[in-house]
Amino acid sequence: MAIKIKCSHILVEKQSESLAIMERIKKGEKFGKLAKELSIDSGSAKKDGSLGYFTKGMMVKPFEEAAFKLQIGEISEPIKTEFGYHIIKRFE
Template sequence: MANKIKCSHILVQKQSEAIAILDKIRQGEKFGKLARELSVDSGSAKRDGNLGYFGRGKMVKEFETAAFNLEVGKISEPVKTQYGYHIIKRLS
């Protein structure tokens, strides 16, 4: 089990928005481009959604669980947290 992982995410307020973005990704649109254009997390959006490396206990539980359970290179279904709905891409 990895001690630290690297992920990108796209954060939106509505589940319907997250599902629509996931559909766009599945149709071939670039994750980073969509993060820059649509994510409400302005800090990470500027970096294609990149959150950098983080370990356990650094993110809210729902996000952390989903992120650590993803295989490298995979993209999650929408994950609901207190901040909204995240689409997470595990980078390492």
């Protein structure tokens, strides 16, 4: 059985935007609130950035590699993919 993880993300176009969001998270702002407010992934943004559960092979490689390295509750540094810059939070 494939390992499934549950993550949320915030997707933005520019690295500078992702770094500014990271600062806001470090200062205590809620990940889900920032996802709703700032993410350009409109589908997940409505759900506090939630992507639900996924297994290996379902996401683009750089995103997948970063997501599967995270511990539960951990937030990634910005990850660049062809879609932009992702900040990922792992839940399960």
